[in-house]
Amino acid sequence: MKKIMLLTLISVLLIASGCGKSENTNKNQHMNHENMQQGENHEEMNHETNQSQEVTTQAVWKFSKEIPKSNEMVDLTIQINDKDGKPVKDFDIQHEKLMHLIVVSKDLSYFDHLHPEYKGDGLFTIALNFPAGGEYKLYADYVPKGASKVVKNHTVTVEGEKVQTTPLKPDENLTKIVEGKEITLSFDELKAGTDVTLNFNIKDQKTGQPITNLQPYLGAVGHVVIISENTDEYLHVHPMDEKAKGPDAKFMTKFPKSGIYKIWGQFQHEGKVITVPFVVKVS
16 A cells, blocks of 8 residues: 555656646747747847938939039039939928038049028029039038938039149148138047047137137037048038037047048138138048
């Protein structure tokens, strides 16, 4: 009798042990399945995020003359369409304008910052006057309503007498005299892929006194445009403190690649816009 009871007890224990293992295994399998599902969802979210960053607009550039000529006015239209070719009708204002148009010569000796007029149905227009013959690059900077900023570029060859070009060389002296202002550029280490703060210190050239009454230019203390030597890289940087009035104006940016870049800082004082250029080398 005792032997029978002992065998019965052993059988019960074995069955209970097997059930426990089965439940634990099923539970672990279920948890692993949930983790796999979470991983798949996470990948899908990242994929969707990447898709949302894809360019969804296109720019159609058209001059009123087939070949623009230097020192002659020429009309330019920029038609902004969506990826299906339909006009983008609504845009967000960025620093008081719907579009910023940057025009530079191939050697970056010429620079202009303009603002085309919006006519509706995605159409922007502006009249241009190129100062000399040669190649120019244009950057249209805009924000479709509710979307991220978009930059489109276009290269045009202009007929006319060309000016002598000189290769870009990094400035040895980062203090420039422009429009009666002494402007000094300083920064941390210039290294590609690393955040850097660019500081423009502005003084009166004659007195050496700091300028503390800079006026807002396009809604901020200043604007900075940076273009690489080969014109492939374009950065439009806004100030860290838009309400600053000088003498310092700080801008944070990140150079995408090493190489030589030209920097244009733009500020306004006593109703006049001041544009100061610098050339730097990024390691």
